[in-house]
Amino acid sequence: MDNLLPYADGIRNPLLDQWMDEGGKVVGYSCVATPREILDAAGILPYRIRALGNQDKELADAYLARFNCSFCRACLQLGLDGTYDFLDGLVETNGCDHLRGMFENWQYVKNFDFFHYLKVPHIVTEESLEFLAEEMELYREAISEYFEKDISDDSLAESMQRNNRVRAKMKELFSLRERRSPGITGAEALAVILLESSLPPSSFEDYLDDLIDERREKKITGFRSRLLLAGSATDDLGLLREIEDLGGLVVADALCYGTRAFWNLPELEGDPIHALADAYLKNMLCPRMFDDYPSRLKFVMDAAGRADIDGAVLVYNKFCDLHGVENVRLRMDLEKEGIPVLVLEKEYGAGADIGRIRTRVQAFLERIGG
């Protein structure tokens, strides 16, 4: 199969266009809390909204404010300037306050015919799991009704198995990055994540199989340090390329456009809707969740241990308080374990303040002896 990685640099790609030309539907979502399986079971392509480092926010800033996260503003910009007009609908989740604002404004201006708000609790309790299962049922009904697609339990179970199979393969691919001689770079791994949520499922899975085979034998050399990257939503290939160009190879991550989206394989037992609710809420390794910091810390520490990192870079977009506060705690805990940490507050879009970012990363690499 051709190398599809360059497709990750565009909002659209030829395979996506072909899917749409053949009458396939595409629904946009943003947060990792959105169960893609339900869309997939309806034969709809779940497309994860991205901004790819877009620095233009002129239209978005007429709605969101400069005190809102620049990633959400960059995505909204693409929503308002027509880039995302190919979507057949949007699914909102309450991932964070900025994201809620992004969706509300997007819908306020564009008024999609299909717009569904899936409300995801912030704590895991018996009651919240039951509520989320109801939410998922409503989500299934809304898709089924609007797109006139039957989503039976069987088709949903099948979709869940397919998605789990893909997750397992992603895990295999990302494990190649953790080796002493990594088989894939951090930027390439991010590109794969972006492809996963913008390609037709079968095309992606085929490509993934080929890529794993190809990268098993590959050995990336010539880097100065092995880094773990964690923090805010980071779909910015430019940022990772900058870090890696400086010699810091990202061999592990704890990002929602990263391993957080697939590493923990959900269990599939019982009624599929309840199984999905359980799988998503209990595996949401995001600081939007409360009373669950130990799981997030363990996830980071496990990744750091597996990949034998030299240091951790904790990024967050300016005004992202969830990660801004979480990073303080994470920094304290990682440093306690002897892991050097760089906390990098930034504007979204690597070009936005790239000079400063380069200087800080370079200094960090010097500090950790890379």
Add this chain to the structure above:
Amino acid sequence: MSLGFELKPGLMDRVYALLSLMDSFPENMSDEELEGLNIALPTDLRRTITAVMDPRYRDVSIAFFKAVSSWLTNAIEIKQKGGKVILVPFNFPPEALDIFENCAPITSEVLSTFGVAALEGQGEPYWDFAMGLGMPDSLCSANTIELGSALSRDDFLPDAIAQTAPGGCDVNSKIHEFVAAYLDIPQFFLEKPTENTGRGRELYNKYFHRLMRDMQEFLGEELKEERVRTIMEKANRCTELYYELWDLQKYVPCPVPNIFSLYTYGVRFTMWGTDDAVNILEMMVLKSKELLEKGVYPAPEERARSLWIYTGYYFDFLGFFNWMEENGITYLGDGLDLYFPAPVDTSSMDAMLEGIAEAAWNMPMTRQVGGESMLTCWLDDILHAARELGATCCVYCGHHACKQTWSVFSAVRNEIQKRAGIPTLCLQGDSWIRRMTPTSVLQEEISSFVDNVVDRKRRVRSKRRARSGKGIE
């Protein structure tokens, strides 16, 4: 003077020490006594004291500050007796904890506000401490000032935190969570589902009952129906008085002093359902009625009736509440006044707990930006208040930390103009930290807006009415 405990340099201890001084103020303090007192006070506190000691409502202010002092005394005494002090954010009704005998709530944002109003250096040292730990400077100073003090561990410390902002505010929830972990104290959750149908309400009820069970276990105390009833009956009286004040605000010119907005929610967030709360609210109602009867308004004419759709500014009461009044700008309240309490059915324990859960669901922030749509829920309350109170303009203070309101403000402003026909001024600043935008700049912007937009519109309307023989408004 002995406070009965070791005074630490933290915010709550310092505020408590200063408020304790006010306990000795005579209720009918004279201008001469005030002048004498002011000589001894540092600048920041002198400005606050001058603002709240306006002769029109001096007795109410003294009673209010004495009540706040009692509120803090109560927390300190409960802790000394082995009870528990729970730190809560402002969006939690204090009566939900006051119904326990061995428990006292202290409210992060209220403590920050008093720190800013009373302490020399305001809340800045505590904010700086939090920043020194590496916290992002986009946090909300409303709570981070008090929490910064707690993080220093050089203050009166709570025994637990009730986390009631998840669902309504990420930044509030996150910093409270951090503090609980840093101080190694337990946290209890009450999440607001962003779902406004019966399903969301039902889930909230389950969460609320879980919280009550957790509290009973933590405190080792069973709820006593009679105690709950006594508190809820007083809470119901507070509710009646809230609406009396609301109705008094409808008069033109408004007889309710600007600062009463702050006192009303100060009461709501600390002592609702207590004798002190009833007393303060009654005093505010009586005072407003008295001013109405006498036709007293602090400026020659009421030029603008402003509804502050989020919060006010709290680092210079004199330059804010009083300055506006003197310039004919009425403060019809702000977003923190928009909780619309309902009478609680006191016939059974279940009914009373249901009433408290309903109150919690309707607390400010929770009911607006914790709603299903931040835009719709916030806007509905603004439009209701603006129409009911006859607002001639709205003002958004633009507190930079509030990502939720900032994210929908543009659409809200458009809709206010479209649906209510009134303009909205957008300011930018930090409501609790003066460093970001000083009072003088805020005053200039408010003046320009009122002079060039609001008052001009009023004068044009008056002229038109005069010409058409309909008289002057």
